[in-house]
Amino acid sequence: MAGKLQVVICQHQGKNPVKRHLEESIAAALIMDDGLDVSLVPHLYDMSHDHTGMLFLRSVPGDVVILSWLYPRSARWILDRAGVRGHEGVTMLTSDDDDEDEDEEEAEEAPELKGIGAVNVPNRKIYCIDMRVRSDLDSFITELKRISADKSVKTFDLMNWIQGNPKQEQLERYLHPERMLQAAGNGNGNGNGSVNGNGNGHAHADVLPEPTKRRWYPVIDYSRCTNCMECIDFCLFGVYGVDTVDRILVEEQDNCKKGCPACSRVCPENAIIFPGHKSPAIAGADGEVGSMKIDLSRLFGGESSQSALEMAVQERDTELVADGRHAVGMSIGIPKRREHQDEKRDELDDLIDGLDDLDI
Ligand code: SF4
Numbered sequence: 001m002a003g004k005l006q007v008v009i010c011q012h013q014g015k016n017p018v019k020r021h022l023e024e025s026i027a028a029a030l031i032m033d034d035g036l037d038v039s040l041v042p043h044l045y046d047m048s049h050d051h052t053g054m055l056f057l058r059s060v061p062g063d064v065v066i067l068s069w070l071y072p073r074s075a076r077w078i079l080d081r082a083g084v085r086g087h088e089g090v091t092m093l094t095s096d097d098d099d100e101d102e103d104e105e106e107a108e109e110a111p112e113l114k115g116i117g118a119v120n121v122p123n124r125k126i127y128c129i130d131m132r133v134r135s136d137l138d139s140f141i142t143e144l145k146r147i148s149a150d151k152s153v154k155t156f157d158l159m160n161w162i163q164g165n166p167k168q169e170q171l172e173r174y175l176h177p178e179r180m181l182q183a184a185g186n187g188n189g190n191g192n193g194s195v196n197g198n199g200n201g202h203a204h205a206d207v208l209p210e211p212t213k214r215r216w217y218p219v220i221d222y223s224r225c226t227n228c229m230e231c232i233d234f235c236l237f238g239v240y241g242v243d244t245v246d247r248i249l250v251e252e253q254d255n256c257k258k259g260c261p262a263c264s265r266v267c268p269e270n271a272i273i274f275p276g277h278k279s280p281a282i283a284g285a286d287g288e289v290g291s292m293k294i295d296l297s298r299l300f301g302g303e304s305s306q307s308a309l310e311m312a313v314q315e316r317d318t319e320l321v322a323d324g325r326h327a328v329g330m331s332i333g334i335p336k337r338r339e340h341q342d343e344k345r346d347e348l349d350d351l352i353d354g355l356d357d358l359d360i
């Protein structure tokens with residue numbers, strides 16, 4: 001029996017009806033498609049590593065398309081940390097802004113990434129698509145069919161690969177997305193995948209089994225991370241650790257302080273992502289400002305003229321004090337960063353001098 005390409009829709013955290021409707025429309029269209037299998041899981045960032053949605057994702061052996069409300073870089077490295085690995089699949093579905101940028105910057109080459117990279121990457125592809133890039137169903141279906149038609153795509157028959165650990169019954173809800181839609185009061189129960197049950201076309205995450213709660217933790221992009229360990233020196237909340245081969249990892253995700261992105265400002269390689277942060281650079285958008293971690297929106301925004309490092313220190317102190325501990329200012333976890341800044345002094349000097357010249 002020919003296999004199908006597995007598509008996984010990671011649901012939005014909120015109950016925004018427009019977003020829910022798009023998720024359900026895509027799921028309903030794919031249920032009817034012979035070449036694609038579709039599953040719905042909760043929001044990717046919010047699932048713990050032992051959530052059955054993550055177990056399901058780890059169980060998919062072939063190529064997989066992940067549709068989420070996250071920048072693709074965020075989605076890819078969240079998956080990597082959870083043991084869902086593969087080579088990056090190329091998607092044509094990018095934001096209109098990206099398309100324009102590419103046109104304008106045709107000759108500009110992507111910067112060379114010097115990170116330590118992912119380990120134990122199986123020979124399959126993971127395509128991550130940000131659902132915010134389009135609002136119409138057709139764009140998604142066209143792109144999914146394009147990927148599915150690619151002869152190099154590795155597919156498996158859905159019902160044959162679920163065996164052993166985890167057990168099929170554990171993953172049942174993900175194998176039958178039409179039942180999940182129905183459970184949410186939206187399926188019409190006839191199994192044809194149309195979503196019109198209660199007339200409003202909205203699913204509700206709170207009726208889904210095994211709900212998630214909103215989380216906040218750093219995600220490391222290993223294509224950029226050089227294993228310099230500045231983040232583990234800087235964080236005083238026990239979030240970071242090292243693995244068995246001395247690679248940095250986010251060990252205790254839920255020790256991180258909600259809303260605080262301090263260590264992302266300290267990382268010299270822009271390798272630390274907080275997918276829920278309002279600034280695209282911190283939330284995992286691809287761009288960066290030179291090779292320096294400087295939040296220009298803050299420099300230009302008039303909120304303060306602090307450097308990224310000063311902001312990070314202040315954010316860390318705020319969390320320490322909130323925990324009943326003493327503020328430490330620049331006294332802990334900073335020296336290596338200073339050395340690093342000294343090494344890159346020419347680049348930093350150029351940028352600061354440029355800003356000085358603007359007389360702002
Ligand atoms: S500071 Fe950045 S580059 Fe250095 S180990 Fe941490 S994540 Fe990697």
Ligand code: SF4
Pocket residue numbers: 218234235236237238239240255256257260261262263264316
């Ligand atoms: S944001 Fe703060 S608490 Fe969270 S990992 Fe970074 S330094 Fe640690």
